[in-house]
Amino acid sequence: MIANIKKKTKSLSHFIWLTLLVIITIFVTYFFENNKKSQKQYLKKTLENVYFQKTITKITSELESRYIEYDYIVKIGDTYESIINDVNISKNEKKIFLQTIKKNKKIKILKPNQKIYFKIDLKDYPKILKFNIEVNKKEEIFFVRDFKAEGFKSKIVKKNLTKVITYKESKITNSLYQSAIDLKIKPNIIIEFARLYGFQVDFQRDIWKNDSFQIIYEEFLNKDKEIIETGNIIFANLNLQNEDLKLYRYEYDKNKIDYFDENGKSMRKTLMKTPINGARLSSSFGKRKHPILGFTKMHTGTDFAAPTGTPILASGDGIVTRAQWCGGGGNCVKIKHNRVYQTIYAHMSKFGKGIKKGARVKQGQVIGYVGSTGLSTGPHLHYEVVENGRKINSQKLKLPSGKILKGAERKIFEVNRIKIDVLKSDLISKM
Ligand SMILES: [Zn+2]
Numbered sequence: 001m002i003a004n005i006k007k008k009t010k011s012l013s014h015f016i017w018l019t020l021l022v023i024i025t026i027f028v029t030y031f032f033e034n035n036k037k038s039q040k041q042y043l044k045k046t047l048e049n050v051y052f053q054k055t056i057t058k059i060t061s062e063l064e065s066r067y068i069e070y071d072y073i074v075k076i077g078d079t080y081e082s083i084i085n086d087v088n089i090s091k092n093e094k095k096i097f098l099q100t101i102k103k104n105k106k107i108k109i110l111k112p113n114q115k116i117y118f119k120i121d122l123k124d125y126p127k128i129l130k131f132n133i134e135v136n137k138k139e140e141i142f143f144v145r146d147f148k149a150e151g152f153k154s155k156i157v158k159k160n161l162t163k164v165i166t167y168k169e170s171k172i173t174n175s176l177y178q179s180a181i182d183l184k185i186k187p188n189i190i191i192e193f194a195r196l197y198g199f200q201v202d203f204q205r206d207i208w209k210n211d212s213f214q215i216i217y218e219e220f221l222n223k224d225k226e227i228i229e230t231g232n233i234i235f236a237n238l239n240l241q242n243e244d245l246k247l248y249r250y251e252y253d254k255n256k257i258d259y260f261d262e263n264g265k266s267m268r269k270t271l272m273k274t275p276i277n278g279a280r281l282s283s284s285f286g287k288r289k290h291p292i293l294g295f296t297k298m299h300t301g302t303d304f305a306a307p308t309g310t311p312i313l314a315s316g317d318g319i320v321t322r323a324q325w326c327g328g329g330g331n332c333v334k335i336k337h338n339r340v341y342q343t344i345y346a347h348m349s350k351f352g353k354g355i356k357k358g359a360r361v362k363q364g365q366v367i368g369y370v371g372s373t374g375l376s377t378g379p380h381l382h383y384e385v386v387e388n389g390r391k392i393n394s395q396k397l398k399l400p401s402g403k404i405l406k407g408a409e410r411k412i413f414e415v416n417r418i419k420i421d422v423l424k425s426d427l428i429s430k431m
Contacts, residue, residue, distance in 0.1 A: 065122075066121060066122055066123050067119060067120065067121055067122065067129070068118075068119070068120040068122065069117070069118065069119045069120075070117070070118055071115055071116070071117050071118075072115070072116045072117075072118065073114075073115055073116075074110050074111065074112055074114040074115075074116065075112060076112045078110055078112075079110065080097075080098055080101050080110065081098065083116065084097050084098065087118065087120070087128075088126055089120065089126045089127060089128065090125065090126070090127075093126070093127055093128060096128075096150060096151060096152075097128055097131075099151065100143060100151055100152045100154075104141065104154065106135050106139075106141065106156075107133045107135060107141060114133070114134050115132075115133075115134045116131060116132070116133050116134075117130075117131060117132040118130070118131050119131070127145070128145065129144075129145050130142070130143060130144050130145065131143050131152075132157075135156070136229070138158060138159050138161060138220065138228070138229055139156055139157070139158060139159065140156070140157045140159060141154050141155070141156050141157070142154065142155045142156075142157055159222070159228070160222070160223065161220040161221060161222055161228055161229065162220065162221050162222075163218055163219070163220055163231065164218070164219050164220075164221055165216060165217075165218060165219075165234065165423070165427065166216070166217055166218070166219050166427075167214070167215070167216050167424065167427035167428060167431070168180075168183045168185055168214070168215050168217075169212065169213065169214040169215070169428075170182070170183050170212060170213060171210055171211070171212045172207055172209070172210070172211045172212060172213065173209065173210075175207070176190070176193075176194065176203060176207060176213065177190055179213075180193070180213075185215070185217075186219075186227065186230045188230055189215070189217050189230050189233065192233055193213070193215060193233060193236055196233065196236055196247055196259050196267055197236075197238055197245065197247075197267070198338065199267055199268060199269040199317075199337075199338055200245065200267070200269055200316075200317040200318065200337065200338060201238065201240070201245070201338070206240060206319060207240070208240065208241060211238070211239055211240045211241065212238075212239045213236070213237060213238050213239065214235070214236070214237040214239075214424075215233060215235070215236050215237075216233070216234045216235040216236075216420070216423065216424060216427065217230060217231065217232065217233045217234060218230065218231030218232050218234070219231065232249060233249060233259075234248075234249050234420060234423075235247070235248055235249065235420050235423075235424060236259070240360060241358075241360065243360050245261070245317075246261055246262050247259040247260065247261060247267050248260055248261075248262070248413075248416065248417050248420050249420075250405075250413050250416055250417075252403070252405065252409060252413070258403060260403075260405060260413060260417075262417065264404060264405035264406070264409075264410045264413050264414075265363070265402060265403075265404050265405075266402045266403040266404065267402075268402045268403070269316050269317055269337070269363060269402050270316070270397075270402040271315045271316045271337065271341060271343060271385060271394070271397060272313065272315040272316065272363065272364075273394055273395055273397060274304065275312060275313045275314065275315040275343070275345070275381075275383060276304050276306055276310060276311070276312055276313060276370070276381050276383075277310070277311070277313075279304035279305060279306040279310065279370075279381065280304065280305045280306070281302060281303070281304055281305075281395075282303045282304060282305035282380055283299060283302070283303035284299070284302055284303075284393075284395065285299060285300070285301065285302055285392075285393035285394070285395065285396075286298070286299055286393075287299070291377045292375050292376075292377060293375070300384055300391040301344070301346070301382045301383050301384035301385075301391070301394070302382075302383050302384075302393070302394050302395060303380050303381070303382050303383075304380060304381045304383065305378070305379070305380045306370045306379065306380065306381060307370065307379060308349050308369070308370055308371055308372065308379040309349060309369045309370060309371075310369065310370040310379075310381075311352075311366040311368075311369060311370075312333075312345050312348065312352075312366065312367055312368045312369060312370060312381055313363075313364050313365065313366060313367065314335055314343075314361040314362065314363055314364065314365045314366075314367050315335070315337075315343045315363065315383075315385075316335070316337045316341070316343070316363045317337065317360075317361065317362050317363050318335040318336050318337035318338070318342075318343075318360070318361060319335065319336050319358065319359070319360055319361070320333060320334070320335055320355055320356065320357055320358065320359045320360075320361060320367070321334045321335065321336045321342070321357065322334035322357060323351050323355045323356050323357055323359075323367075323368075324357075325373075326346070326374075327374060327375075328374045328375040329344070329346035329347065329374045329375075329382065330346060330347045330348065330371065330372075330373025330374025330375075330376065331346075331347070331348040331349070331350065331351065331368065331371065331373045331374075332344060332345060332346040332347070332348065332374075333345045333348065333351065333355060333367050333368055335361060335367070340387060340388055341385065341386065341387055342385075342386040343383070343384065343385050343386070343394075344382075344383070344384035344386065345367065345368060345381060345382070345383055345384075346374065346381070346382040346383075346384075347370075347371055347372055347373050347374055347376045347379075347380060347381065347382050348368035348369060348370065348371050348373060348381075349368075349369045349370060349371025349372070349373065349379075350368060350369050350371070351367070351368045352365070352366040352367040352368050352369070353366070355367045355368060385397060
């Protein structure tokens, strides 16, 4: 609106100047020629001047501007009704506008800072000729008046945005969220990052000071290089106590996308039902007569009979929360996998290399060896799964199946992984 007024003022000043010029010319002519005839002739000549005539036409048409154009920025609490009520148009015009909005599901909900553009035609009576509404930062809907249909024709227009690949890295000083915000990483990317690691990291407890992260993701910029939208995370790494937890984005099938570690294992980690190779299930979960104590007791785990020294594997990625003597269980290991799941391994003859409280383990890593320590009648592994603090039957465990890429699939993934690693080095070198 202000721009419009300015334009009008400018046109008006042009008009005044031209008028003054004509008056001065007449005046000067009068005094110097002192001849009425020549005065008239001069004036006639001036008025006949094509350029002068054109200028006059232009100025007068601009003065009586037929159109009003403006952008409305949506404020909190605005409704389409409140917005249109402030526009000086007839009741019927407002009705047509509101009916058009109602028909379009994409724009039903108004969001603060959303932009609405109006073009109003003042000829005969004020009417909306055009209006545009931002759907999101990538899309806009254009509405053009259709007088025959007593409504508007609409067209979705994609905004001209450029995709850029961004690399960010940082030490985690206070919290992952704060460190990421300090790097100007958009909140939705941080949330996605945390979600990717949700299967293996407890963000409230597992993050230590000076742990770090790296991330590669897509950003969409407008012509003014402003970040309008964010896209996918392509690569993520969380370095916890000097150990990397890398995740690579990979489309393993058409439209089937997942994140995999460098070994081709999906981030959707499942727990192993049998964390031991070549063992026989000797006693299942449930009520049973205890072989040593002699009375009926709930067996809160699953037993696998195997020769002493058979390697026992970590059922899933996680942190060792216990690796010590624990009475009846003998030498036992407890692993916390995430906020929900923990696993326990008992009666070990000895612990695996480097297995101690606080150690981070990967799924399938050897954490100990079968033995018969504690209350045990023979070499076996007693395996327990704890879900939200409750012991459950590991053999009935239902977790999202963690895909492991194999064969040809794995080879394609490897190529993709190398490409991402090259991209990462490239982005780091440009920092
Ligand atoms: Zn047992």
